[in-house]
Amino acid sequence: MCLFPYEDDPDPEERVPAGPLCVPVRPGTAEVVLRMFRTPLGDRTAVGFTRPDLLAATLGAEQPWIRLSESALRALASPLGVRLVTIDPALSAPAVTPVPARTTDVTVRVL
Secondary structure (H helix, E strand, C coil): CCCCCCCCCCCCCCCCCCCEEEEEEEECCCCEEECEEECCCCCEEEEEECCHHHHHHHHCCCCCEEEEEHHHHHHHHHHHCCCEEEECCCCCCCCCCCCCCCCCCCCCCCC
């Protein structure tokens, strides 16, 4: 433990709880399901945002979400084998969707 805390320390020794988080979910019939994401290295992670506008800017305004504490998010993700929680990710890739086959007419002339 560091005896002299520095506010500009880029790698704090102790984690500070993020407070209430806006957590993206997938709506179900009677309940909602947490959305899990992947880090750039492929690890599964739960995601939370500190403000609704940050969630909307990253995932879109139509993304449903619920309010959870960081500890509740960790407790819900843990049984799924997800140990990592990412707070306020800045980037997200669009959902993977199959590319429709092109249907264009091609005319070939033989000379």
